[in-house]
Amino acid sequence: MAQVEATTERVIAADAEAVFDALADYSGTRAKLLPEHFSEYAVREGGDGEGTLVHWKLQATSKRVRDCLLEVTEPTDGELVEKDRNSSMVTTWRVTPAGEGKSRVVVTTVWDGAGGIGGFFEKTFAPKGLGRIYDLVLDKLATETQK
Numbered sequence: 001m002a003q004v005e006a007t008t009e010r011v012i013a014a015d016a017e018a019v020f021d022a023l024a025d026y027s028g029t030r031a032k033l034l035p036e037h038f039s040e041y042a043v044r045e046g047g048d049g050e051g052t053l054v055h056w057k058l059q060a061t062s063k064r065v066r067d068c069l070l071e072v073t074e075p076t077d078g079e080l081v082e083k084d085r086n087s088s089m090v091t092t093w094r095v096t097p098a099g100e101g102k103s104r105v106v107v108t109t110v111w112d113g114a115g116g117i118g119g120f121f122e123k124t125f126a127p128k129g130l131g132r133i134y135d136l137v138l139d140k141l142a143t144e145t146q147k
Helices: 016-024 029-033 116-145
Strands: 003-012 038-045 053-059 065-073 079-084 090-097 103-112
Touching: 003 116, 016 029, 016 079, 016 090, 016 103, 016 116, 029 116, 103 116
Parallel strands: none
Antiparallel strands: 003 103, 038 053, 053 065, 065 079, 079 090, 090 103
């Protein structure tokens, strides 16, 4: 079973603190950032960064839907980690300054992939599909924070 990784990044014309705060605001802003691939969004505990428990379903393809229950931690400044209780999936959001009034956002998701031929296809195609989904999230994040 190989680990699968998908990484997407973007420079956003907004202060790193404002961008991080928007990402960490699960009870408000975060829901606005999610494209149609996400459904059944609900904050179960907390709602602002560390200590949040949030649920959603992620439809990566027409046949593949993940039921996610994510525990949120903030291991370091500018970093949010979402660990799925229902799988091996872990998503890390890192927001760092990228010059005056700009920030770099890097989102990386890793999980234990399937074995065999299914695992080959998963490792080949899933990162691209998830990258497209996170591009949509980052587009909305840029729109939301560059106001």
